[in-house]
Amino acid sequence: MDGKLAVIGLGSIGSMALWQASRLSDSVVGFEAKVPAHGRSAVGGDTRLFRLLYRGNPSYYPILQRSQRLWAELREQAGQDVLLRCGGLFIGTEDGPYIPRLLETARATGAEHRILSREEMAERYPQHHLRPDDVAVYDPHAGALRTDQAVTAAVAAAQANGATVLTDTPVDGIRETADGVVVTSGDRSWTFENVIVASGGWSRKLLPEALRAHTQMKRVFLSWFVAKDPALFSPERFPIFIRISGERSMYGAPSVDGATVKATLDGRGKPVPGFEAISRDFTPEEIAETTETVSEFFPGLYPNIVRTDAFPDLFTTDSNPLLGRLEEGSRIYCATGFSGAGFKMASGYGEIAALEALGKETVENLDFLRPSRFTT
Numbered sequence: 001m002d003g004k005l006a007v008i009g010l011g012s013i014g015s016m017a018l019w020q021a022s023r024l025s026d027s028v029v030g031f032e033a034k035v036p037a038h039g040r041s042a043v044g045g046d047t048r049l050f051r052l053l054y055r056g057n058p059s060y061y062p063i064l065q066r067s068q069r070l071w072a073e074l075r076e077q078a079g080q081d082v083l084l085r086c087g088g089l090f091i092g093t094e095d096g097p098y099i100p101r102l103l104e105t106a107r108a109t110g111a112e113h114r115i116l117s118r119e120e121m122a123e124r125y126p127q128h129h130l131r132p133d134d135v136a137v138y139d140p141h142a143g144a145l146r147t148d149q150a151v152t153a154a155v156a157a158a159q160a161n162g163a164t165v166l167t168d169t170p171v172d173g174i175r176e177t178a179d180g181v182v183v184t185s186g187d188r189s190w191t192f193e194n195v196i197v198a199s200g201g202w203s204r205k206l207l208p209e210a211l212r213a214h215t216q217m218k219r220v221f222l223s224w225f226v227a228k229d230p231a232l233f234s235p236e237r238f239p240i241f242i243r244i245s246g247e248r249s250m251y252g253a254p255s256v257d258g259a260t261v262k263a264t265l266d267g268r269g270k271p272v273p274g275f276e277a278i279s280r281d282f283t284p285e286e287i288a289e290t291t292e293t294v295s296e297f298f299p300g301l302y303p304n305i306v307r308t309d310a311f312p313d314l315f316t317t318d319s320n321p322l323l324g325r326l327e328e329g330s331r332i333y334c335a336t337g338f339s340g341a342g343f344k345m346a347s348g349y350g351e352i353a354a355l356e357a358l359g360k361e362t363v364e365n366l367d368f369l370r371p372s373r374f375t376t
């Protein structure tokens with residue numbers, strides 16, 4: 001045996017799983033194809049939105065709370081503001097597809113929130129140009145996660161606890177045997193008691209065919225704009241936002257460099273055959289729609305896209321992650337398929353993966369995330 005647990009992929013989730021596993025065992029090894037937090041993984045693009053107010057299955061709420069606690073711990077440990085708590089604004093029409101479902105989930109979970117009138121919005125957040133039928137809901141616990149800092153801090157904490165990190169070591173195969181899992185990279189191989197697959201958009205090649213059929217790599221893009229008055233878009237003044245107004249939708253974060261603001265079309269992940277097909281440039285249609293939306297929503301931003309980027313993420317057919325063992329008794333644990341929504345809960349998912357892969361119990365009600373939902 002070369003160790004109790006191997007974590008394959010030290011990006012958003014794998015870094016957190018390694019950190020948590022290193023607290024429980026002195027025999028954990030992380031494999032990373034490049035380096036942790038490299039800019040072409042789903043860690044790229046500076047920030048990700050965190051919020052407790054979440055539209056969708058209320059069973060995510062305990063994972064969000066667990067993640068909030070762990071982001072605070074990571075902040076303490078690293079001495080760095082990995083989560084800028086700037087609040088969050090969610091904007092849409094009162095009878096549209098977004099706000100009623102958001103409020104319904106808030107009622108089911110008890111997530112703290114406040115509805116803001118148009119007058120309050122105009123006074124407190126003049127950056128947003130609202131439509132007459134728009135309303136806004138505020139989440140005081142929301143913020144912007146500094147992705148590269150968070151992942152780097154988690155890997156450093158794991159190493160400080162004794163974890164081994166192998167960079168530039170792409171895993172090309174995992175094979176379960178009677179007493180362990182054989183991990184191979186080129187002509188090298190290792191055997192571990194258990195393995196966590198956390199290789200993000202690239203995970204398909206390590207998954208069995210039955211799960212591959214339910215997943216695809218998608219290209220998810222980001223865009224940035226220059227603010228006319230940067231102070232108005234600082235974390236102190238400008239909460240993260242998601243806005244679905246009629247046919248237009250956009251989300252974004254405050255400026256973290258004092259000059260540019262992230263504002264991006266929402267829900268535009270497109271399937272790609274592989275990583276090589278992910279263009280960092282926008283198509284003419286993407287440029288046109290992004291520019292028109294920013295022109296309408298934010299009069300305080302110059303409507304020229306000054307930076308674009310795009311990254312892979314693994315999407316499942318039901319948009320819920322694959323979190324759990326391949327099947328009961330398997331030594332291979334999946335922590336992938338986060339479907340464009342995983343970073344806010346990366347610390348929580350990482351802790352659940354580490355605990356469960358090392359044979360410990362965690363929260364209940366995770367059946368909707370288990371890989372077996374697709375295979376049995």
Ligand SMILES: Cc1cc2nc3c(=O)[nH]c(=O)nc-3n(C[C@H](O)[C@H](O)[C@H](O)COP(=O)(O)OP(=O)(O)OC[C@H]3O[C@@H](n4cnc5c(N)ncnc54)[C@H](O)[C@@H]3O)c2cc1C
Binds near residue numbers: 032036338343345
């Ligand atoms: C543009 C964009 C915006 C997003 N916005 C948000 C948001 O605002 N809020 C939110 O919560 N979520 C958001 N998400 C989703 C979130 O970022 C992802 O769901 C999450 O980061 C996925 O993490 P991961 O660990 O699965 O993948 P990654 O972070 O990509 O990590 C995978 C790692 O595995 C490594 N690897 C791959 N193959 C191998 C191999 N064979 N051997 C060894 N290592 C390997 C890679 O190099 C990489 O480092 C967004 C995603 C994108 C792309």
